[in-house]
Amino acid sequence: MKDLLHPISLAVAVLGFLCLLRDVPTRRRDPATTALAAVFLLSGLSFLFSITPMWNHLDRVLGTVNLSVPLAQGCVIALIACQQVVLTYWGAPPDIARRRARAWLGAGLSVIAGLLVLFALLTPSAPRPIDFTLYYAHDNMYAAYLTLYVTAYTIGELFLARACWRLARHSTRTSVLVGLRVVALGATITLGYSAVRMGNVIAGAFGTSLAEWENFAWTCGDVGAMLTLIGWLVPTITDQAQIIQYRIKQHRSYHRLRALWLAFHSEAPEIALPIDRVDPAQRRRFRGIAFKLYRRAVEIRDGRFVIRQYLDAGVRERSEAHHSAKGFHGDELNAAVTADQILAGIAARAAGNRPDPDQLTDFADADADADRQTSQPMDDIDALLAVARHFPREPARTPHPERASA
Template identity: 25%
Template sequence: MQGSSYYIPAAAMGVALAFKTPSLVRAWTDPLMRAVCSLLALAGLVFFFAAPPTIGEVNRLTGVANFSAPLVYSLLSAFSASCLVLIVNWRGGPAEEIRRTSRRWCVGFSVLIVALVTLFVLGDAPVERLRDLDTYYATTPYIREMIVLYLMGITMSGVMMNYLCLRWALQVHGWLRVGLLIIVVGYSFNTLYAIAKFAAVFARWGGANWDGLSTNTAPILASCGAQVSAVGFCLPLVCQRLADSWHTWATYRQLGPLWRELNKVSPRDARSVRIPWWSSAELSLTRRESDIHDGLLALHPYFDPEVHSRAHAAALAAGADPEQAQAVADAAMVTTAVRARAADPEGVVVDSARDAEPAATEGTRDLVRISLVLRQPPHTAAAPGHAARPESEVHERMR
């Protein structure tokens, strides 16, 4: 593999981390956010420092032949720990248990990193090897143990990741399960990477030469595993965000008929609260819901509980379920109030003594159901005798 094969994924991880940094600053106390950012940072560092050109440059700058070996192995170990910590925090559970488990993984891999550095210092690796250090020094005292130890750490991490993800996948559904199964596939590549490395090292111990497994095959397996695992981590988050956005925009559109009906009361105010078309789905929905609540509040003096009762009874008699009957009754009362408000251009406040019942139920109204009723004209057919009172009757009530 050439340097670009390492630098491109390193750059991708850096870009992803840059996008996540503002969220990390805002939610520094969130363990899951810290775990995600740590994983992205360590993954980028692993790819960057594992590139042969970087290995040679680091060795040159430090003046120590093969200084990059314990550096890259330590970064790989830290990355393995970050993956396990991320899964533990992502899965959730009691906060104390999550902290305890995360601390255990961090401490365990920290000890591993200290052991790797110590073994490198004790060993003797004077000849610089950019791509085949594992097999070239497979029989060198202390360096040999360092190589085996880091491979054992990677293998244990892969097995634990697959175990945790498979166990969690059996408990969930949807895109989360798909993502977890993809992560399992990705870490299976990582396990194959460790197996290829072990096979090449063991072959050296037996006097054979299987260096190609370590030098050529293993890096390809590691790259495939990293990319597949990244898809597994990202897929549930992206799909959930798309699903949430779709649901939000669907709700926004469904509220359209009710929003437009209430605009008849104060169209100028409705125009003044419009927000840019490029606003987020959540902001657009919040604005529309706010407009609707403001419109209902403005209509409140004109709500007639008799209209509501007649429409509700008629809907039940027509076979509607209780929730649908409530929505039909609310829609009838709203449209009647809109007409009554239009018949009162002076805006004289109607006596609200009879409005106690609508006020009590307003908080429980299902705005989407009401809006969907308004979408199906004639939406007040189930309310006999509900038609808006003529302007003279409205003024008569206001005397």
């Protein structure tokens, strides 16, 4: 059962660690993120050390029989402490969180030190990757070792379940609420493993065995640990999915603004922002979609400024009447009118026809985002996209008279 469930749990731990790995460098000052990444890493190591092939390999390489036991269980105690660090920083002010985090880490290190000392006092005779606990259950030194480990493990899981339920009640994010409740459920299930292991100690004292409960113990331990990892992973995957969705939106916005940008660039190519003089070491960040989209929006805004003096009030009035008759209103009406004004302004500039001063109008009067709130980065882009929706996909290039004669 152990060798069947451990690889699955190991895969979940590796997935979680890889998902968090990209965030750790950018959140170096966030102890909770670092501690959560450590939870996945330590969990993965604990499963890896306990798999039979790795167990046997470590015995051969390190020359110490059954050393996987304190290595795996030391990782478990460390990850329990790290889980408490995560919850401490999520639920307490920084000053209090730092003190509590140091206390949890100190307690974890103390337990690990005790486990190493007790393991060193054992007299292992042969590798026991499958039935180590049953084999040593009657050894008084191992009984002390197992009692220390199970006690620390049980206390950690009880604290974890209680803290997760408490924080979940105060969470405003659905992904965090769901994740914390799954963690609490997983921690509760692992108590079945604790009960069997404590039963091993008691049964050993009476000269009996709980061999028939081994599969139940490993099932509770692995399923509970897997649910705990999945619970920690829910907010992480949700955040990653939102980031991916945001990137996709940026790519789509960049391409959907092409027709609008091309209309301005065809008439006034000088709006293009030069980057050929940028330090080559910095050019990499200019290749990202975020900068490309921002650059395209700025160039479109510059293009609007170029044609401002060619805007005709009559165009606006006719366009408003036309689109109002089609049922447009509000922002959609402004966007459609703005698109018509842009096309007319570009054509007027290309032909050199500047309206009479009495017919000049302010571009903002029909701009799609004139009355919009732009508190979010994509709000300004959304306003331009509203205009682009009323634009021809590939506007015809109208050569400027001066450039044509040249």
